[in-house]
Amino acid sequence: MKLSSRLQKCFAIALAMLAGVVLYFFLIHWWVVAPWQRIDEEEHALRASYQRFSALVAQREELQARLDLQRQRPLSSRGLLTAREPEVAMSQLMQLVSERLSLEPATGVACSVLNRVPQIGASDGPLIPVALSVDLECGIESLTGTLHRLESEPPYLLIDTLSIRRLVSQDTVQSSSGRLSVKMQVRGYLSVSSVVDHE
Known part of the structure; x- marks a missing residue:
């Protein structure tokens, strides 16, 4: 069964789009986009860790004072x-x-x-x-x-x-x-x- 020229064009366009998607994922996404996404996620995780540690460092003097006070109390x-x-x-x-x-x-x-x-x-x-x-x-x-x-x-x-x-x-x-x-x-x-x- 011979396809009409219009259907042949549609199939050609569909195959070209499919090939473009496959090429994007195998050549561009995994080698360019995915690494940048991982870097972005790691950056967010590092930023969150930095904020947590900064909060702990800010409480250091208060915690040290409470610990010293506790050490000065007589043991039960x-x-x-x-x-x-x-x-x-x-x-x-x-x-x-x-x-x-x-x-x-x-x-x-x-x-x-x-x-x-x-x-x-x-x-x-x-x-x-x-x-x-x-x-x-x-x-x-x-x-x-x-x-x-x-x-x-x-x-x-x-x-x-x-x-x-x-x-x-x-x-x-x-x-x-x-x-x-x-x-x-x-x-x-x-x-x-x-x-x-x-x-």
């Missing part, structure tokens, strides 16, 4: 370990961890301690960090209660690291009675002044 003994020596504080930390384990959860498996490794760090300003690495076996309910009690009751303890994996039975691929293997590092603080006063 309620949130600190009450021992007079780092070694005694470590024993207190071990006792606190044992007391705050959720041994009788409403449902599930209770926590049991497998291993404890004490760590006494160097003084951090007016505080001496005392840490304890603990290996536990827990059910999910008892673990939840234990984590809450560790950090919410005075003296306050911090959980620095936490690793949880499901225990798998040797015979089957299924979990072993819903037990979890938990490794965590718990940290408490002892006031340097109390150690100095004791000495």
Whole structure:
């Protein structure tokens, strides 16, 4: 079927336009327009970051003054370990961890301690960090209660690291009675002044 000259012109124009669009995207857009668009987006992101950092720098003196004021206030003994020596504080930390384990959860498996490794760090300003690495076996309910009690009751303890994996039975691929293997590092603080006063 032979096309009329008018249709041939229309097809030729359509093909020329299609070729122009393809050439634009492959030769002009990706090599010229797209890089400029990326540069423009990066410029906007840098400008926004600069504005945020400028706002933080403007608040530096105020924040420094508040920090200095906070450092001058006496430490509250309620949130600190009450021992007079780092070694005694470590024993207190071990006792606190044992007391705050959720041994009788409403449902599930209770926590049991497998291993404890004490760590006494160097003084951090007016505080001496005392840490304890603990290996536990827990059910999910008892673990939840234990984590809450560790950090919410005075003296306050911090959980620095936490690793949880499901225990798998040797015979089957299924979990072993819903037990979890938990490794965590718990940290408490002892006031340097109390150690100095004791000495």
